[in-house]
Amino acid sequence: MTDDQRTARIFGVLFIITFLTSIPAVLLFGPVLEDPAGYLAGGGSDTQxxxxxxLEFLLIISNVGTAVVLYPIAMRRYQTLAISFVAARIMESVFIASGIMFVLAVVALRHEAPEAADVAVSLVALKDLSFLFGPGLIVPIGNGLILGYLMYRSGLVPRRMAWFGLIGGPLLLIGQLGVLFDVWDAGSAARVLVVPEAIWELFVGFYCALRGFRRDSPILSSEP
Known part of the structure; x- marks a missing residue:
């Protein structure tokens, strides 16, 4: 296995890890996000x-990792796209990290000021906003448009699949902008518009983890 194909598999595994950490984290955060006042009153588990x-801390590591491991290969011909993807992943992770702090602040309130239900509600609202601006608005640009265009131009994965990112990114962005401007709520049209982007990210993860990069991509090192 060449270094490029080893990198491809690491890239794919890191992408899969982003799913394995982000989805369970959202479910585990449920007691705080759905009823912060009830959580302060004793209706949940701090350990959870x-x-x-x-898990979201691991998500941050895997997020940045996907961009860092791809960078040395992508920069051979597409320096601007390569650094743009790194920047997008870092900015997304900054918002994720801020969301973690907001939720942990609710846990702290439970122990220090359990009567401060209004503050807990405000912290959860900030958590929701951090999700909207990070995974909601940055992901469609970074993982959708930037990564999709990079993969389309480089041919590291089948180009026909890269269209899921090129189309899914703008659709997800429209969906999240609709949430931001109160055109619809997060549980309606936004959920439908996320599907192409989700297909794209799952494909990239599993394709690269199982098969590596396409060996006829012009930016790969020569195969032995």
Whole structure:
């Protein structure tokens, strides 16, 4: 296995890890996000929230990792796209990290000021906003448009699949902008518009983890 194909598999595994950490974290955060006042009153487990926070910490590492491991290969011909993807992943992770802090602040309130239900509600609202601006608005640009265009131009994965990112990114962006401007709520049209982007990210993860990059891509090192 060449270094490029080893990198491809690491890239794919890291992408899969982003799914394996982000989805369980959202579910585990449920008691705080759905009823912050009830959580302060004793209706939840701190250990569950700490586990969710740890999973999102792993999500941050895997997020940045996907861009860092791809960078040396992508920069051979597409320096601007390569650094743009790194920047997008870092900015997304900044918003994720801020969301972790907001939720953990609710846990702290439970122990220090359990009567501060209004503050807890405000912190959860900030958590929701951090999700909207990070995974909601940056992901369609970074993972959709930037990564999709990079993969389309480079041919590291089948170009026909890269169209899921090129189309899914703008659709997801429209969906999240609709949420931001109160055109619809997060549980309606936004959920439908996320499907092409989700297909794209799952494909990239599993394709690269199982098969590596396409060996006829012009930016890869020569195969032995």
């Amino acid at each position: 929230i700490y586990l969710a926070a740890f």
